[in-house]
Amino acid sequence: MPELPEAETVRTGLAKTILNSLIESVVVHDPRSLKRHPGGPDDFQRALVGNRIGAVVRRGKFLWLPLSSKGFALVAHLGMSGQILVRSKDFEPERQNRISINVADPDFQIRFVDQRIFGSMMIDELEPTSDLAPGGFSPETSGAHENLIPRSVAHISRDPLDPFFDRARVLSKLKLRNSSIKRALLDQGLVSGIGNIYADESLWRARLHFDQPASSISTRKLNELFDSVTEVLQAAVIQGGTSFDEQYKNVNGESGYFSQQLNAYGQAGTNCNRCGAIMKREAWANRGSHFCPHCQKIRKQKLK
DNA sequence: ATACACGCCTGCTGGC
DNA sequence: TGCCAGCAGGCGTGTA
Numbered sequence: 273m274p275e276l277p278e279a280e281t282v283r284t285g286l287a288k289t290i291l292n293s294l295i296e297s298v299v300v301h302d303p304r305s306l307k308r309h310p311g312g313p314d315d316f317q318r319a320l321v322g323n324r325i326g327a328v329v330r331r332g333k334f335l336w337l338p339l340s341s342k343g344f345a346l347v348a349h350l351g352m353s354g355q356i357l358v359r360s361k362d363f364e365p366e367r368q369n370r371i372s373i374n375v376a377d378p379d380f381q382i383r384f385v386d387q388r389i390f391g392s393m394m395i396d397e398l399e400p401t402s403d404l405a406p407g408g409f410s411p412e413t414s415g416a417h418e419n420l421i422p423r424s425v426a427h428i429s430r431d432p433l434d435p436f437f438d439r440a441r442v443l444s445k446l447k448l449r450n451s452s453i454k455r456a457l458l459d460q461g462l463v464s465g466i467g468n469i470y471a472d473e474s475l476w477r478a479r480l481h482f483d484q485p486a487s488s489i490s491t492r493k494l495n496e497l498f499d500s501v502t503e504v505l506q507a508a509v510i511q512g513g514t515s516f517d518e519q520y521k522n523v524n525g526e527s528g529y530f531s532q533q534l535n536a537y538g539q540a541g542t543n544c545n546r547c548g549a550i551m552k553r554e555a556w557a558n559r560g561s562h563f564c565p566h567c568q569k570i571r572k573q574k575l576k
Numbered sequence: 577a578t579a580c581a582c583g584c585c586t587g588c589t590g591g592c
Numbered sequence: 593t594g595c596c597a598g599c600a601g602g603c604g605t606g607t608a
Binding site for chain 3: 391
């Protein structure tokens, strides 16, 4: 399922293929993929056609493409099952293609494919970032879009791979959180880009139990956790993300390979790669949590 | 501000 | 064999 590494793999692929391309035409096959675009399909199409794609930017799991109409961007979120594919225009159609965007220079079709329709596209206004630093990650480009962010993404915090990520600020907020550390890691308003897979992987690596209250963890241990988060996300980006089935692909329709390096997610019943104990899965907050019952125990006392 | 339940969605799986 | 409940879970919204 798409989290930061999957979104980054898509971002890189788009930047390599359709940067500066001219949008010629748009076909909305399923308006449910525009549920966050108030104007509907006609307005969406009008806002895009005739524009060039000025950059491909990511913050957390959100992607946006600033348009040559200054102050606007095409925003995309992959949800649970979204893919953005770049195909030749005559390439065989995908069954769950919801939106087609035809571009020229070079000649391609961008396809928003989404089985469960938890993802969406929209056109949104760009506004200045609250810290006046670049809105997101976009190493290929610099320019007028830089210190801007779509209005609908402004509430999302910077992710751990963002050069302007403020770890000290996040740690100080965690000190005041009564909820569990996993809930905090999944809170995109606190730190973005982490979903269920990379939360479980990071907690395993840092030997923390998912239900450990955030405020009970020492600064030293929290730093260890965020080192783990960063390492796991970076390793997954290198592998092109995690693909289990047909749900996540890069822009060429190829799978990522990080699933081969998972130590926790989906490992229930297998031996812990660190201590050999049998890995467990527990229902938690309408999700599953995967962990080692030996390495990852809840501590009553303040965690050093 | 924080905390948390809920609805949105489709396709696959397992039990009967 | 066929049906259907259960499961996968990110995000915005609503409630307290």
